[in-house]
Amino acid sequence: MYKTIIEPRVSETDGVGHINNTTLPIWFEAARNPFFKVFMPDNSFSSWKIVLANMSVDFLGQIYFGENVEIHTWVKKIGNSSIELYEEAFQGGRLCARGRAVYVNFDMDKQKAVPIGEEIRDALGKHVYKTETVN
Numbered sequence: 336m337y338k339t340i341i342e343p344r345v346s347e348t349d350g351v352g353h354i355n356n357t358t359l360p361i362w363f364e365a366a367r368n369p370f371f372k373v374f375m376p377d378n379s380f381s382s383w384k385i386v387l388a389n390m391s392v393d394f395l396g397q398i399y400f401g402e403n404v405e406i407h408t409w410v411k412k413i414g415n416s417s418i419e420l421y422e423e424a425f426q427g428g429r430l431c432a433r434g435r436a437v438y439v440n441f442d443m444d445k446q447k448a449v450p451i452g453e454e455i456r457d458a459l460g461k462h463v464y465k466t467e468t469v470n
Contacts, residue, residue, distance in 0.1 A: 339366035366406035409464035
């Protein structure tokens with residue numbers, strides 16, 4: 336599992352007083368940076384290898400400015416050319432949101448999906464979602 340701490344910003348707070356729902360997908364993506372490094376160790380866009388195919392967020396509780404948020408990111412499934420990630424956002428020990436993102440290993444020049452290599456599979460395998468440890 337990858338862990339990322341997010342410090343909410345005033346600008347992410349909406350008129351109702353909580354963090355706006357459009358912010359969570361951005362935070363979840365920020366927490367995927369270690370995952371991106373598995374595919375592109377230099378973080379270079381010229382060598383970018385993955386594309387987002389699908390994402391969803393379930394909002395379970397409100398998040399507020401003034402207290403950090405901890406994002407947990409797991410690899411839930413590794414397919415032939417795709418990876419499903421599972422994400423959770425906690426504030427004050429409360430599960431406030433969970434998400435799912437599917438990425439495809441993609442050859443930008445050929446514009447097609449390509450199989451995920453064994454070295455990447457091995458690296459991702461260290462962060463596999465285990466149902467008995469996750470709510």
